Amino acid sequence: MQPIKKVRLSDSVIDAIEAMIDAEQLKPGDKIFSEHELTRRLQVSRASVREAIRILEVTGRVTVKHGKGVYLADYSASRFEPFVAWLQNNEQSLNDSFELRLIIEPDIAALAAQRAEETDIDELNTAHKYFTTCAADANTTEIIKSDRNFHRLLAGASKNRALSMLMHSITTSLPGDWISSLHTPGRIKKTITEHGEVLKAVTHSDSNQARHCMHSHLTNAWADIRNFMHQHTTTVGEPTL
Amino acid sequence: MQPIKKVRLSDSVIDAIEAMIDAEQLKPGDKIFSEHELTRRLQVSRASVREAIRILEVTGRVTVKHGKGVYLADYSASRFEPFVAWLQNNEQSLNDSFELRLIIEPDIAALAAQRAEETDIDELNTAHKYFTTCAADANTTEIIKSDRNFHRLLAGASKNRALSMLMHSITTSLPGDWISSLHTPGRIKKTITEHGEVLKAVTHSDSNQARHCMHSHLTNAWADIRNFMHQHTTTVGEPTL
DNA sequence: AAGGATAACTTGTCAGACAATCAGTCATCT
DNA sequence: AGATGACTGATTGTCTGACAAGTTATCCTT
Numbered sequence: 025m026q027p028i029k030k031v032r033l034s035d036s037v038i039d040a041i042e043a044m045i046d047a048e049q050l051k052p053g054d055k056i057f058s059e060h061e062l063t064r065r066l067q068v069s070r071a072s073v074r075e076a077i078r079i080l081e082v083t084g085r086v087t088v089k090h091g092k093g094v095y096l097a098d099y100s101a102s103r104f105e106p107f108v109a110w111l112q113n114n115e116q117s118l119n120d121s122f123e124l125r126l127i128i129e130p131d132i133a134a135l136a137a138q139r140a141e142e143t144d145i146d147e148l149n150t151a152h153k154y155f156t157t158c159a160a161d162a163n164t165t166e167i168i169k170s171d172r173n174f175h176r177l178l179a180g181a182s183k184n185r186a187l188s189m190l191m192h193s194i195t196t197s198l199p200g201d202w203i204s205s206l207h208t209p210g211r212i213k214k215t216i217t218e219h220g221e222v223l224k225a226v227t228h229s230d231s232n233q234a235r236h237c238m239h240s241h242l243t244n245a246w247a248d249i250r251n252f253m254h255q256h257t258t259t260v261g262e263p264t265l
Numbered sequence: 266m267q268p269i270k271k272v273r274l275s276d277s278v279i280d281a282i283e284a285m286i287d288a289e290q291l292k293p294g295d296k297i298f299s300e301h302e303l304t305r306r307l308q309v310s311r312a313s314v315r316e317a318i319r320i321l322e323v324t325g326r327v328t329v330k331h332g333k334g335v336y337l338a339d340y341s342a343s344r345f346e347p348f349v350a351w352l353q354n355n356e357q358s359l360n361d362s363f364e365l366r367l368i369i370e371p372d373i374a375a376l377a378a379q380r381a382e383e384t385d386i387d388e389l390n391t392a393h394k395y396f397t398t399c400a401a402d403a404n405t406t407e408i409i410k411s412d413r414n415f416h417r418l419l420a421g422a423s424k425n426r427a428l429s430m431l432m433h434s435i436t437t438s439l440p441g442d443w444i445s446s447l448h449t450p451g452r453i454k455k456t457i458t459e460h461g462e463v464l465k466a467v468t469h470s471d472s473n474q475a476r477h478c479m480h481s482h483l484t485n486a487w488a489d490i491r492n493f494m495h496q497h498t499t500t501v502g503e504p505t506l
Numbered sequence: 507a508a509g510g511a512t513a514a515c516t517t518g519t520c521a522g523a524c525a526a527t528c529a530g531t532c533a534t535c536t
Numbered sequence: 537a538g539a540t541g542a543c544t545g546a547t548t549g550t551c552t553g554a555c556a557a558g559t560t561a562t563c564c565t566t
Contacts (some may be wrong), residue, residue, distance in 0.1 A: 030331070030527090033550070056526060058421075069551045071312055074517090078275070078316045079323050084358070090517050091558030120427040122377075131368045138469070186361040187368075188433075274519065299547060310520045331548050332527030389537090 033068055033184065037076035040066055042085075045096065056086065056092045092220045122246045125194065126239070129175070132191065132236035133222055135182035137231040143182035148223055151177050167206055174219055181226070208252040214244060274309055278317035281307055283326075286337065295329065296334050363487045366435070367480065370416070373432065374463055374479035376423035378472040385422035388473045389464055392418055396460065408453060415460055422467070449493040453483060 030117035050056060057065065062073045076132070077094055080086045088094050136144070155170040172195045206212055218241035227233035282297070291297060298306065301315045318335055321327045329335050377385070396411040413436045420432035459482040466475035 036552090059366075060516080071552090072550065074312070075316060075319050082320050082323055088517070091515085092560085093516060120425045123425050124427045124431070127369060127372045136363075141409055142526095184361045184364050186358070186365045190365065301547075312521095313519065318548095329548070330528085332546080333529085334547060 034079065035077040037068060037072055038079060041076060041080065043196075050096050054096050056096060058093055074186050085163065120240065121187070121194070126242050126246075128187070128190070128194075129178075129242060130239040132179050132182050132187055132237040134231045134235040135184060135187070135227065136178050137226045137229050137234035139183040140181040140226055140229075144177070145223075145227055148174065148177050148181065148226065152219055152223055156216055158217060164206070167212065171206060171215065178222070178226070194215060208248045211245065211248050214248075216243070218244065220226045275316035275320065278303070278307060278309060278313055279320060282317060282321065287342075293337050295337050295477050296338060296444075299334055339440075359490070362435070363483065367483050369431070370483060371422045371476040371480040373420050373428055374467065375472045375476040376425060376428070377419050378467045378470050378475035379422045381422040381467055381470075385418070386468055389415065389422065389427070389467065390479050393457075393460055393464055397457055400457060412456065419463070419467070447449050449489045451485065455489075456482075459485065470498045 040209055041056070045056060058079065060071055062068075063070045066073070077086065077088060085097050086094050087097050140237050150175045151170065155167070155174060158167045158170050175192055175195055176188075179188045182188065206215070218237065221237040222234055222241060225231075225237050245257075282303070293320065300311055300314050301317065303309075304311045307314070318327065322329055326338055327335050328338050329431075381389075392411065392415045396408070396415060399408045399411050402474060417429070417433055417436060420429045423429065459478065462478040463475055464483060466478050
């Protein structure tokens with residue numbers, strides 16, 4: 025004999041909510057119906073709705089914000105929150121952030137070479153071209169932005185949402201020293217060629233080459249900064265930006 | 266400005282219940298306090314108690330039986346049911362985070378092998394021993410905590426604050442993959458030996474070996490999870506436990 | 507135009523009530 | 537005696553209405 029499975033109401037509500045998400049084509053970050061609206065539509069009490077939402081929350085499908093609403097889980101919100109907070113509140117040392125990027129980004133490039141789709145490569149191409157035109161204008165803030173954008177797009181092409189978000193976090197709050205890398209003489213031109221090589225490898229789906237190119241790109245940038253700083257820090261104390 | 270983290274009442278209730286379980290030395294299968302009793306003791310509404318219990322249920326810590334009561338989840342019973350469901354819903358993010366860890370942690374281990382000081386190694390040793398004792402008790406929450414702690418200490422030993430914070434963030438905000446890896450049968454024992462090998466390499470300042478050990482540790486854990494998931498999802502109908 | 511009070515909407519919590527389920531107890535019927 | 541069914545108490549499941557607390561946009565005052 026098969027015992028009859030009695031379904032808890034909140035479990036049915038979970039299914040209903042997921043069906044709604046599916047039907048409405050909601051994407052991560054979108055707001056879903058309010059608890060009140062759900063009670064009205066599903067004709068169940070708010071307690072049951074809340075229990076369902078609580079479950080959806082702990083299983084990571086939605087995030088609940090007091091006073092605002094319930095949102096489809098967004099990686100950016102939950103995952104690296106404490107890390108981002110730390111990045112914003114602490115001036116990192118140049119070495120630390122370089123070491124971190126040197127660990128992550130070559131592998132990102134390798135993954136991107138394996139997984140990038142046509143649209144990704146198109147976007148990377150336009151971003152690269154835009155960087156080149158910016159370099160001609162010598163508009164430094166725009167140059168920094170477009171450099172950032174290139175690295176982010178690459179992370180996106182890795183098709184790993186965690187990596188993508190992580191790179192987004194890292195690039196939003198770069199240490200001042202890092203930004204200054206593009207101020208060192210000749211670095212912008214070098215960046216153009218180095219990005220170009222990475223992009224070429226990704227386009228050819230050459231994973232190892234992509235990893236290698238990104239590695240040397242970062243290593244070169246690091247070396248240029250160190251040289252630059254060394255020249256300009258004969259005075260004792262912190263290097264001035 | 267440090268934003269004050271407002272804790273949801275049900276979250277506090279969860280902690281309180283777990284503390285009670287700990288204080289009363291309850292074993293799997295034992296009955297815990299009824300909802301009414303919990304409202305009386307904790308002085309919160311039944312709704313909050315119920316939300317807490319619902320969370321404890323989906324995370325597999327307790328099982329609720331209508332008309333009877335709430336019981337500490339026992340190992341033999343269908344403990345894996347919520348876990349498998351979670352795996353299915355989070356397969357993508359599970360893969361993403363393992364890929365991320367597989368990129369970062371081997372290098373962290375390598376750096377730790379180069380830079381760890383005596384105090385770091387001492388801490389890692391005690392953490393490793395504590396994990397071993399926890400494993401004997403089969404206290405899953407504590408096991409997860411101590412596993413987490415080992416990985417964090419290792420990141421700390423890398424002497425790179427950005428990396429350390431990143432690992433801290435990953436281990437806190439992603440209970441999922443951590444919890445899941447230690448739920449698969451036999452994984453805890455394997456973790457003990459694998460952590461031991463990493464620790465040995467770090468102690469000997471063998472950077473390459475440390476990288477290699479961490480790499481296989483994560484690879485093995487990931488493979489175990491995939492096997493487990495595959496076993497429990499390929500059979501048609503209800504998987505027999 | 508700037509800034510502050512206000513109102514509307516949202517989630518968080520509470521209290522009390524009733525329904526549904528379970529496990530005994532006990533009287534009743536065969 | 538043994539099976540059956542009604543009753544009872546405990547426990548979880550659900551509902552309702554209310555208020556607290558956070559967020560946002562608007563309107564009003566200055």
